Amino acid sequence: MINCVLHKQLHAANGDMQLHVSFKLAPGDFISIYGPSGAGKTSIIRMLAGFLKPDDGEIHFEGETWFSHHQKIHLAPQKRNIGFVFQDYALFPNMTVRENLLFALQKNEPVDIIAELMQVTGLEQLSNRQVQALSGGQKQRLALARALVRKPKLLLLDEPLSAVDNAMRESLQTILKDIHIRYNLTTVLVSHDISEIIKLANRTLVIENGIIIKEGNPADIFFPEKPHNQLLVNGQITEIVKTENGQMASVLLPPQIIKVELAENEVDHFQKGDLVQVSHQKFNPTIKKIEP
Numbered sequence: 001m002i003n004c005v006l007h008k009q010l011h012a013a014n015g016d017m018q019l020h021v022s023f024k025l026a027p028g029d030f031i032s033i034y035g036p037s038g039a040g041k042t043s044i045i046r047m048l049a050g051f052l053k054p055d056d057g058e059i060h061f062e063g064e065t066w067f068s069h070h071q072k073i074h075l076a077p078q079k080r081n082i083g084f085v086f087q088d089y090a091l092f093p094n095m096t097v098r099e100n101l102l103f104a105l106q107k108n109e110p111v112d113i114i115a116e117l118m119q120v121t122g123l124e125q126l127s128n129r130q131v132q133a134l135s136g137g138q139k140q141r142l143a144l145a146r147a148l149v150r151k152p153k154l155l156l157l158d159e160p161l162s163a164v165d166n167a168m169r170e171s172l173q174t175i176l177k178d179i180h181i182r183y184n185l186t187t188v189l190v191s192h193d194i195s196e197i198i199k200l201a202n203r204t205l206v207i208e209n210g211i212i213i214k215e216g217n218p219a220d221i222f223f224p225e226k227p228h229n230q231l232l233v234n235g236q237i238t239e240i241v242k243t244e245n246g247q248m249a250s251v252l253l254p255p256q257i258i259k260v261e262l263a264e265n266e267v268d269h270f271q272k273g274d275l276v277q278v279s280h281q282k283f284n285p286t287i288k289k290i291e292p
């Protein structure tokens with residue numbers, strides 16, 4: 001459990017801003033911090049990591065005090081059980097992938113974790129390549145692997161996927177999700193991307209002007225009018241068959257085909273080949289034609 005109360009006066013271009021937040025993270029939480037530019041998201045992450053000292057407040061992590069203004073405690077980043085990937089992650093350009101990871105390993109720690117992390121992040125084939133010869137996505141994966149070398153419990157990510165193209169972003173999101181589960185992490189991710197947040201996080205803090213204005217499940221926050229577990233996805237009707245109660249459409253949502261019962265008044269509306277939007281609630285999918 002992480003318990004945080006943070007207060008910091010920040011110097012924005014248009015005047016001072018008071019950052020005032022209080023939140024708890026349960027073990028295994030994947031929290032996203034969302035909000036407009038300048039709201040204070042990066043500052044929160046940096047205070048959790050120990051790179052920015054709050055003016056007041058406390059940070060408690062599983063019984064340890066990382067920061068307490070009152071008790072004059074401010075643990076250095078290396079004394080906190082964290083891994084981090086920031087926007088300006090600093091890899092050593094003249095070292096190889098493996099050397100960068102070895103460099104992050106503490107003395108006398110077993111080196112097995114290096115091979116494991118290269119495998120998890122798909123960097124095995126690039127083990128001996130210098131960082132300066134890596135693509136953006138590969139550097140991102142290396143930064144992520146490096147953040148995990150010391151087996152942290154808390155992973156702090158400040159828009160780590162913002163500089164890569166969509167396909168790479170999706171594959172990195174999958175890696176992130178796997179890593180979060182595999183290493184029993186509590187993860188805090190700053191992100192501007194709502195679909196990314198929905199995919200990865202179980203809780204979102206929405207920050208504006210240094211204050212948490214909303215907090216909760218991402219689907220509830222970003223799509224409040226929709227039922228909790230509803231997803232909208234596009235598919236194509238592959239078949240319509242008669243049933244006892246009416247008609248049933250088979251809809252291809254790669255890689256699966258789902259069955260959708262058609263209401264009486266919908267029967268003549270759909271035909272094989274139609275592109276449709278599926279409102280996919282757990283037990284009751286419905287479809288709507290996508291007009292060309």
Ligand SMILES: Nc1ncnc2c1ncn2[C@@H]1O[C@H](COP(=O)(O)OP(=O)(O)OP(=O)(O)O)[C@@H](O)[C@H]1O
Binds near residue numbers: 040
């Ligand atoms: N060390 C600091 N001391 C005082 N003010 C700071 C400090 N670091 C950042 N600020 C100011 O605090 C405000 C919030 O910055 P922060 O980087 O936390 O916002 P953000 O929500 O992460 O924005 P973005 O999405 O653009 O990265 C900015 O106006 C910034 O200039």
